[in-house]
Amino acid sequence: xxxxxxxxxxxxxxxxxxxxxxxxxxxxxxxxxxxxxxxxxxxxxxxxxxxxxxxxxxxxxxxxxxxxxxxxxxxxxxxxxxxxxxxxxxxxxxxxxxxxxxxxxxxxxxxxxxxxxxxxxxxxxxxxxxxxxxxxxxxxxxxxxxxxxxxxxxxxxxxxxxxxxxxxxxxxxxxxxxxxxxxxxxxxxxxxxxxxxxxxxxxxxxxxxxxxxxxxxxxxxxxxxxxxxxxxxxxxxxxxxxxxxxxxxxxxxxxxxxxxxxxxxxxxxxxxxxxxxxxxxxxxxxxxxxxxxxxxxxxxxxxxxxxxxxxxxxxxxxxxxxxxxxxxxxxxxxxxxxxxxxxxxxxxxxxxxxxxxxxxxxxxxx
Amino acid sequence: xxxxxxxxxxxxxxxxxxxxxxxxxxxxxxxxxxxxxxxxxxxxxxxxxxxxxxxxxxxxxxxxxxxxxxxxxxxxxxxxxxxxxxxxxxxxxxxxxxxxxxxxxxxxxxxxxxxxxxxxxxxxxxxxxxxxxxxxxxxxxxxxxxxxxxxxxxxxxxxxxxxxxxxxxxxxxxxxxxxxxxxxxxxxxxxxxxxxxxxxxxxxxxxxxxxxxxxxxxxxxxxxxxxxxxxxxxxxxxxxxxxxxxxxxxxxxxxxxxxxxxxxxxxxxxxxxxxxxxxxxxxxxxxxxxxxxxxxxxxxxxxxxxxxxxxxxxxxxxxxxxxxxxxxxxxxxxxxxxxxxxxxxxxxxxxxxxxxxxxxxxxxxx
DNA sequence: TTGAAAGCGCTAACAA
DNA sequence: TTGTTAGCGCTTTCAA
Numbered sequence: 001x002x003x004x005x006x007x008x009x010x011x012x013x014x015x016x017x018x019x020x021x022x023x024x025x026x027x028x029x030x031x032x033x034x035x036x037x038x039x040x041x042x043x044x045x046x047x048x049x050x051x052x053x054x055x056x057x058x059x060x061x062x063x064x065x066x067x068x069x070x071x072x073x074x075x076x077x078x079x080x081x082x083x084x085x086x087x088x089x090x091x092x093x094x095x096x097x098x099x100x101x102x103x104x105x106x107x108x109x110x111x112x113x114x115x116x117x118x119x120x121x122x123x124x125x126x127x128x129x130x131x132x133x134x135x136x137x138x139x140x141x142x143x144x145x146x147x148x149x150x151x152x153x154x155x156x157x158x159x160x161x162x163x164x165x166x167x168x169x170x171x172x173x174x175x176x177x178x179x180x181x182x183x184x185x186x187x188x189x190x191x192x193x194x195x196x197x198x199x200x201x202x203x204x205x206x207x208x209x210x211x212x213x214x215x216x217x218x219x220x221x222x223x224x225x226x227x228x229x230x231x232x233x234x235x236x237x238x239x240x241x242x243x244x245x246x247x248x249x250x251x252x253x254x255x256x257x258x259x260x261x262x263x264x265x266x267x268x269x270x271x272x273x274x275x276x277x278x279x280x281x282x283x284x285x286x287x288x289x290x291x292x293x294x295x296x297x298x299x300x301x302x303x304x305x306x307x308x309x310x311x312x313x314x315x316x317x318x319x320x321x322x323x324x325x326x327x328x329x330x331x332x333x334x335x336x337x338x339x340x341x342x343x344x345x346x347x348x349x350x351x352x353x354x355x356x357x358x359x360x361x362x363x364x365x366x
Numbered sequence: 367x368x369x370x371x372x373x374x375x376x377x378x379x380x381x382x383x384x385x386x387x388x389x390x391x392x393x394x395x396x397x398x399x400x401x402x403x404x405x406x407x408x409x410x411x412x413x414x415x416x417x418x419x420x421x422x423x424x425x426x427x428x429x430x431x432x433x434x435x436x437x438x439x440x441x442x443x444x445x446x447x448x449x450x451x452x453x454x455x456x457x458x459x460x461x462x463x464x465x466x467x468x469x470x471x472x473x474x475x476x477x478x479x480x481x482x483x484x485x486x487x488x489x490x491x492x493x494x495x496x497x498x499x500x501x502x503x504x505x506x507x508x509x510x511x512x513x514x515x516x517x518x519x520x521x522x523x524x525x526x527x528x529x530x531x532x533x534x535x536x537x538x539x540x541x542x543x544x545x546x547x548x549x550x551x552x553x554x555x556x557x558x559x560x561x562x563x564x565x566x567x568x569x570x571x572x573x574x575x576x577x578x579x580x581x582x583x584x585x586x587x588x589x590x591x592x593x594x595x596x597x598x599x600x601x602x603x604x605x606x607x608x609x610x611x612x613x614x615x616x617x618x619x620x621x622x623x624x625x626x627x628x629x630x631x632x633x634x635x636x637x638x639x640x641x642x643x644x645x646x647x648x649x650x651x652x653x654x655x656x657x658x659x660x661x662x663x664x665x666x667x668x669x670x671x672x673x674x675x676x677x678x679x680x681x682x683x684x685x686x687x688x689x690x691x692x693x694x695x696x697x698x699x700x701x702x703x704x705x706x707x708x709x710x711x712x713x714x715x716x717x718x719x720x721x722x723x724x725x726x727x728x729x730x731x732x
Numbered sequence: 733t734t735g736a737a738a739g740c741g742c743t744a745a746c747a748a
Numbered sequence: 749t750t751g752t753t754a755g756c757g758c759t760t761t762c763a764a
Contacts, residue, residue: 018521020757031735036759046733063496063520067437068757071740074433078476086465087458096453099479108497110444111477113465130429131474154429155384238668276672302604306642308674386741397751402743412749434741437756735764740757747752 019060021068028056039064070132078108079329080133080156082124084116084140085237088273090299090318094139094161097322105330107134116235118142118204125151135170135329137161139321142205157332159325162207162316170332171344173324177207180314181214183352184268184296187312189222192361193266193294197230199244199278200270208233208270211298215268236270241277249285249293265293265361272297272304272313279307279357290359300353309356316350385426387434394422405430436498444474445695446499446522448490450482450506451603454639456665456684460505460527463688471696473500482601484508484570491517501536501695503527505687508571523698525691528573528682536698537710539690543573546680547580549718550634550662553678555588558727559632559660563596565610565644566636574599574636577664581634602636607643615651615659631659631727638663638670638679645673645723656725666719675722682716 013019021039025032030049037045038053045053056062070076081098083091095111102109110133114121121143128136129151139161141148152158152168165172188196198215201208212231219226232247234240249263269275275297279289287293289309297304297313304311324346331339338344379385387405391398396415403411404419411419422428436442447464449457461477468475476499480487487509494502495517505527507514518524518534531538554562564581567574578597585592598613600606615629635641641663645655653659655675663670663679670677690712697705704710 016521021759022757032758033735033737033760034733037734040759044733049733061520065757066496066498067433067440067442068740069759071433071437071742071757072759074740076433081477086452087455087462089453089455089458092453092455092458095477096479099452099477100481103478109477111447111461111465111475112469113462115466130432132432154427155382280672303669303672306646306669306673387743388741398742399744399752400750403750406743410749415749431741434756435743437741437758438743440756733764736762738759738761740759743754743756745752745754748750 013060018065019062021062021064023060024053024056024062027060028053075134076108076132077106078110078133079326080110080112080128080131080136082112082114082121082128082136082138082141084114084142086111086113088236088271089301089303090271090316091139093301093318094322097319098137098326099322101323101326101330105326107326107330114142116142116202116237118202122147128156129154134333135159137325137329138163139325140205140207142202144204145206157329159328161321161325164206164210165343165345167343169343170338171328171346173321173328173346173348175316175321175348175350177210178214180298180316180350180352181211181268182218183350184298184312184314185215185218185222187352187354187358188266188268188294188296189218189224191266191294191358193264194222194224194361195230195264196224196226196266196268197232197248197264198226198268198270199232199248200234200236200240200274202236203233211270230264234270234274236274238273238277238280241269241274242281243277244274245278245281249282249287251285266358267293267295269295269297272299272301272311275311275313275357276303276307279309279311290357291362294358294361296358304353305355307357312355312358313353314350315353317348320348379426384431385428387428387430389426390419390422390428393426394418441500442474442498443472444476444499445692446476446478446494446497446502448478448480448487448494448502448504448507450480450508452477452479454602454637455667455669456637456682457505459667459684460688463685464503464692465688467689467692467696471692473692473696480508482508482568482603484568488513494522495520500699501525503691503695504529505691506571506573508568510570511572523695525694527687527691530572530576531709531711533709535709536704537694537712539687539694539710539712539714541682541687541714541716543576544580546664546682546716546718547577547634548584549716550664550678550680551581551584551588553718553720553724554632554634554660554662555584555590557632557660557724559630560588560590560727561596561630562590562592562632562634563598563614563630564592564634564636565598565614566600566602566606566640568602569599577636596630600636600640602640604639604643604646607635607640608647609643610640611644611647615648615653617651632724633659633661635661635663638665638667638677641677641679641723642669642673645675645677656723657728660724660727662724670719671721673723678721678724679719680716681719683714686714 025035112124135157158169160172162174232244234244297311300313300315387398478490501523524535526538528540598610600610663677666679666681
């Protein structure tokens with residue numbers, strides 16, 4: 001019907017293959033450049049041309065290829081997200097905040113779950129170096145600083161969640177780890193506890209180190225000396241918590257009166273999952289929580305309020321951490337430079353939420 | 367030192383810009399094709415050449431660009447994942463299975479959270495049409511079939527989780543919805559319940575419709591007639607569950623004896639979150655669970671076992687659903703055709719887990 | 733307002 | 749075993 005418009009060897013695409021910008025251009029009788037202008041809503045195109053192009057697009061059921069586009073503009077609209085454990089409700093909530101905010105910015109999220117494993121995290125990082133994401137969010141890294149830096153130096157704009165600022169990053173959003181631990185410890189000390197254990201956490205992770213350091217510092221300030229075996233690192237999961245607690249608590253029913261016992265009267269857990277694991281283990285060992293053992297968690301996951309006993313814990317604004325991380329990175333992507341000339345450090349203050357898993361220590365017994 | 371090898375105008379990249387395959391080729395004194403062969407471990411390259419190329423790569427700190435590569439081979443190694451609610455531990459566990467398995471297959475996951483919202487899901491789907499993912503996993507779609515089909519016809523290989531097979535998809539992995547509901551209902555009926563409500567769920571979602579239909583069918587078979595207001599759809603979240611329960615349960619303390627009461631003696635919830643919401647609401651309304659109200663959940667999230675009362679629920683093998691979904695899609699990607707000539711239908715049988723949130727109905731009162 | 737042409741960084745026939 | 753050449757599908761100067 002319609003004769004070839006140009007003397008090109010262009011042909012229309014077979015029914016099963018996708019139309020390209022050239023097909024559209026040919027059909028509309030314009031150049032690919034013009035089609036590109038229409039697709040991207042450049043204002044310069046005349047109304048009639050625009051209409052012709054749009055018709056051709058509709059006719060061919062044309063979808064611009066992100067692949068071609070990405071290569072041409074050398075951006076992908078995609079962010080890498082490295083998260084420690086998606087099944088931990090605290091992280092899931094952060095991801096929710098990230099996802100939702102990224103969507104409004106037109107950014108896509110490539111998800112990587114490290115399973116709280118440092119080696120795996122390292123693998124993922126090196127994989128990401130070639131994936132050309134526009135940016136990277138690392139949430140609760142288990143890696144030491146010197147393994148994080150190379151990636152940023154390769155030029156991927158990175159935001160860290162719950163980490164201290166790194167010179168090569170574009171910023172950090174965190175809750176004040178020190179304040180969180182201090183609040184929890186103050187609470188336990190006020191309740192009269194002096195035999196306090198710290199359980200759970202990956203030793204290579206900066207969060208862990210900071211929390212532990214603060215734990216030690218607070219103990220020292222309160223004149224409490226902590227035996228080394230009261231510090232039990234473990235995977236920050238329910239099972240990790242159980243395992244750690246098992247090392248500390250009396251087995252079977254040989255529960256001693258608190259003043260003579262060797263086990264702690266209180267446990268500060270790395271996070272809520274660990275705390276819950278410890279509660280379960282304690283109960284199975286025949287200890288009542290909080291009467292014989294107080295337990296404090298960290299994060300305030302939704303589950304914390306629903307348990308029996310409900311969990312005393314340190315609340316972090318999970319969703320907001322995620323949202324702000326995206327805002328940071330989106331701002332950077334727009335400006336192509338650090339807004340303040342140096343990495344942003346955004347810090348929130350956590351809140352201690354006192355519930356039913358902590359109680360005054362009872363030293364004299366009935 | 368070394369003279370220009372070719373008469374090209376190639377120059378080495380400035381320090382701050384990334385090296386390309388051409389830079390490497392030039393430095394190694396070979397063609398880009400050869401560099402490509404080395405990068406992709408093609409066996410044909412001679413040892414000495416390979417070494418020269420690798421040296422150049424190291425020298426320039428060269429990272430191959432996935433962008434260029436993707437365009438050339440027209441694949442991205444990326445799968446879209448549409449999930450209803452990442453903060454629901456059941457879905458989080460599915461994502462974990464997907465993530466982990468995808469990683470072993472060298473596939474990357476683009477995560478999209480629909481927030482259990484049909485409109486949002488539709489938006490995401492159309493967005494994905496141009497993103498050129500190699501495949502798509504839709505988990506717990508809230509969209510009716512006719513809105514799902516267009517995407518698959520555009521040619522994106524799709525696997526559905528907890529959905530019936532669609533002709534245009536490459537397959538489906540699900541737990542038997544009908545069996546799950548039947549098991550739960552059998553349990554309630556055996557306990558003597560005849561006033562059973564079904565609460566929670568998005569009406570446009572196929573899972574919801576199937577579960578509800580089975581609920582109705584089982585009631586009919588048991589000779590139970592259910593008033594329409596016993597069926598309360600709601601967002602499948604904790605709050606959704608609370609809200610739905612509020613519609614059903616007596617307010618304040620006007621708890622009537624069961625035989626005269628208008629409210630149900632048992633609630634079958636769309637999922638565990640809804641069930642937990644209902645438990646909370648019931649308790650706040652002054653009802654004891656399970657004595658005055660039995661509640662059954664669905665999914666068996668980790669939390670279900672830890673609550674008081676612990677939750678009777680229908681277990682789904684969440685992680686495995688995710689793993690199998692990836693296997694399905696990975697197989698297809700390798701073969702570039704349906705392994706069995708038609709969409710695969712992989713079905714698991716759920717298990718009823720009886721815990722403490724259900725009890726025999728007490729008709730005579732003290 | 734539009735088009736020609738060059739190029740983004742890589743791969744893959746094909747030829748040598 | 750290696751190089752030449754022609755794309756992959758799009759964007760973007762620059763000139764008309």
